[in-house]
Amino acid sequence: MVAEFKRLWQELNDIKKRAIALSSSFSQATQKLQTDGTPLPETLVEELAAYRQEFDRLRAKVQEFAAPQVAQLSVASLEDIERLLLKTEVAKIRAWHHSIDLGCGVITPGGGQTFSPKSEQRIGLPENLAGMTVLDVGAWDGFYSFAAEKRGAKRVLATDSFVWQSPMFGKGGFELARTVLNSQVEDMEIDVLELSPEKVGVFDVVLFLGVLYHMRHPLLALDRVASVTGKQLILETHVDLLDCKRPALAFYPRAELNNDPTNWFGPNALAVQGMLESAGFRDIKIVNTAQVSSNSARMVFHAWR
Ligand SMILES: C[S@@+](CC[C@H](N)C(=O)[O-])C[C@H]1O[C@@H](n2cnc3c(N)ncnc32)[C@H](O)[C@@H]1O
Structure with a gap:
């Protein structure tokens, strides 16, 4: 800015x-x-x-x-x-990902189609986060970080690395929205695989939205996310191979998913549940499914430590 x-x-x-x-x-x-x-x-x-x-x-x-x-x-x-x-x-700002209402009728032109309160409802963000700490991993323009703050969270930390460090995208959208919304959301540029209680702390609620399928090491990423989750994880992801009755992950070695080489794996729901369990989560539930094709969807999972 x-x-x-x-x-x-x-x-x-x-x-x-x-x-x-x-x-x-x-x-x-x-x-x-x-x-x-x-x-x-x-x-x-x-x-x-x-x-x-x-x-x-x-x-x-x-x-x-x-x-x-x-x-x-x-x-x-x-x-x-x-x-x-x-x-x-x-x-x-060259590429907005989130649609954020900045007031005066100005809504940022995000391709990610985030609209309040529909988007918060879709991921099952608790209505009342009073007194809670929230970590938003892969926050991009920060729509969900600001939403958590608006719902009363006492501390929100937005982290990202890929987009914030990219000359093509950058962190300008997040910074502009934070200034205009007079927000106290904190930020840290850190890779998912670097997350640890020592580096960022442990948070009551962790948001891991639209990031898992970008991970080349998804199980390692979930281990790192689990290490900083105090209570609840909200995970949103692309899922694939839904017709497979066993836990399975589709592998995209090139740009098979959406022509985007940063997409690596499309787990099916059984695989996401198994991976979350293996990372130490329990009470895992699917709270939202938006079908994309007969075999793939976007799903939201809630899981507890
Ligand atoms: C599809 S966007 C999702 C943005 C936001 N969480 C949402 O749901 O609208 C994926 C985000 O993950 C971030 N990301 C990708 N790889 C990452 C990594 N290794 N460490 C941290 N963030 C990463 C990207 O920079 C981007 O902001």
Whole structure:
């Protein structure tokens, strides 16, 4: 995220606070004017004029900063300024994975189709995470990390490596959303296979969503994930070979799955259950299945330590 956006965002937040304070003083003063004829205080009139100047100055700066494709939007209010700033910054991120509502009608254009609250319901994210700690492994733009924070988690750590370190994707989407949502979600760039209680701690709830089939060493990855899970794991994954009645994994040595060479294995549900058990999880349940083809699907598993 460019420093200029951060500066303008801060200025916008300062002027918003000023607008709230002024509007309350103004309504009190106009009430007095109406009830006993007390004229508006001179200082309030001066403050209103100064505010107007400040607003015009910020509007000009934001219009100058705005991306050409949005610069034509008419800007008459603080909300318009906010929308212009957000649209400009959102457009700079090359590839959004998550659709995140940033406010003012701006939703990031994620290919991953995450929409609240449907997406949280799909993975069975507990409604109330008050007092809980949550680890989101492979968080990308952080949709689920922010959702966990919104549901009351006292600490959320978002981790990723591949996408955040990639020049093609990067961490810009996560950082922009975190700033705009005024979020306290923490972040760490760490590979799944490096996760350990010493490096990240142990979390009540661990989210491992859309990552398992990217693992070249899926059992090792689940061992690492188990080592940092205190209570519950929520696992979402592509599954394959659903017609096979024994635990089995489809192997994609090249780019057989979705033309993406970073996909390695498509386990069937029996295999996911067996792998979770072997990593030390119990009470394993399938909580959601979205069929993709006769033999493959996306499935959500809940498992406990
Ligand atoms: C399909 S995306 C899923 C993003 C998000 N969890 C979701 O469900 O919408 C896979 C994510 O896993 C991350 N990832 C892939 N390999 C990883 C690894 N070895 N260590 C950490 N993260 C990895 C990618 O960078 C990417 O953010």
